[in-house]
Amino acid sequence: MLNLKNISFSYAGREKIFDNIDLQIDTSLITAIAGRNGTGKTTLTRLIMGLVKAKAGTVELDGKIISDMPSYTLAKYIGYVFQNPDHQLFASTVYEETAYAPSKLGMNAEQIKKNVSQALADTGLSTKQNFMPQTLSLGDKQRLSIASSLAAAPKLLILDEPTSGQDCRERTVLLRLMRKLNKEGIGIILVTHDMDILAEHADRVVVLADKKIAFNGTPRGLFADTEKTTAFGLELPEAARISNEIGLGLCLTPRELYKKLAERRKSNDSK
Numbered sequence: 001m002l003n004l005k006n007i008s009f010s011y012a013g014r015e016k017i018f019d020n021i022d023l024q025i026d027t028s029l030i031t032a033i034a035g036r037n038g039t040g041k042t043t044l045t046r047l048i049m050g051l052v053k054a055k056a057g058t059v060e061l062d063g064k065i066i067s068d069m070p071s072y073t074l075a076k077y078i079g080y081v082f083q084n085p086d087h088q089l090f091a092s093t094v095y096e097e098t099a100y101a102p103s104k105l106g107m108n109a110e111q112i113k114k115n116v117s118q119a120l121a122d123t124g125l126s127t128k129q130n131f132m133p134q135t136l137s138l139g140d141k142q143r144l145s146i147a148s149s150l151a152a153a154p155k156l157l158i159l160d161e162p163t164s165g166q167d168c169r170e171r172t173v174l175l176r177l178m179r180k181l182n183k184e185g186i187g188i189i190l191v192t193h194d195m196d197i198l199a200e201h202a203d204r205v206v207v208l209a210d211k212k213i214a215f216n217g218t219p220r221g222l223f224a225d226t227e228k229t230t231a232f233g234l235e236l237p238e239a240a241r242i243s244n245e246i247g248l249g250l251c252l253t254p255r256e257l258y259k260k261l262a263e264r265r266k267s268n269d270s271k
């Protein structure tokens with residue numbers, strides 16, 4: 001469990017972004033962080049990672065205070081994938097990039113090799129281990145950032161807008177990887193503006209608004225209240241919008257929508 005207690009934060013000389021917030025995140029799940037532009041989604045993840053320090057309050061992981069740990073030590077518990085992978089790739093090969101965190105954490109050579117091979121296999125990059133990171137496609141770069149985090153064997157992975165700028169195929173590959181990692185026991189915190197992704201893939205959603213945690217619940221609980229969703233500046237997912245319009249009852253995904261449409265057709269046919 002990740003536990004943020006009484007967190008207040010502002011950047012130097014700026015007004016508060018968080019005013020005494022409490023937040024619990026179950027690290028076995030996929031939790032999406034949503035909210036209007038500038039509500040502090042990225043800042044929240046930076047606070048969790050210790051990349052910025054709260055003016056007040058603590059962050060705990062499984063009962064251990066992590067808010068005073070140096071970021072490189074925290075890599076052992078939490079992996080962080082920046083929105084723009086170019087901001088975190090610096091080694092001259094894919095292998096070296098992936099081996100950086102476990103080496104820095106003091107793992108032995110055998111363990112590093114094992115973790116790197118596993119991380120590259122998980123992310124589909126095994127055949128590209130000698131490539132220069134900067135020559136990879138955006139999707140490959142994003143998965144390399146994930147591989148670099150995974151090699152440290154973290155419990156939790158934070159992905160900040162991981163699909164932005166990617167084409168449909170790369171997006172699907174990344175979301176499939178996210179689900180697979182979660183099934184294997186890695187918790188995911190996903191910052192996203194994409195309500196279709198949120199509705200389909202998140203177990204929980206945390207909405208930030210007015211310096212507070214405005215909502216913390218399931219995607220279904222959020223989108224069931226259209227007025228609230230709109231007041232938070234969020235769009236309804238496409239399937240929810242269509243299902244509402246045609247009076248089908250809330251559907252969160254295209255699959256759910258097709259299923260309910262087929263049921264309605266079947267029941268109409270039998271009348």
Ligand SMILES: Nc1ncnc2c1ncn2[C@@H]1O[C@H](COP(=O)(O)OP(=O)(O)OP(=O)(O)O)[C@@H](O)[C@H]1O
Pocket residue numbers: 011012014017035036037038039040041042043044
């Ligand atoms: N390093 C910084 N110094 C000063 N202000 C900052 C800094 N980084 C972000 N901010 C400001 O803090 C606020 C929250 O920014 P943050 O990037 O966390 O929001 P966000 O919800 O992730 O935004 P977006 O949806 O646009 O990515 C914004 O007003 C932003 O301009």
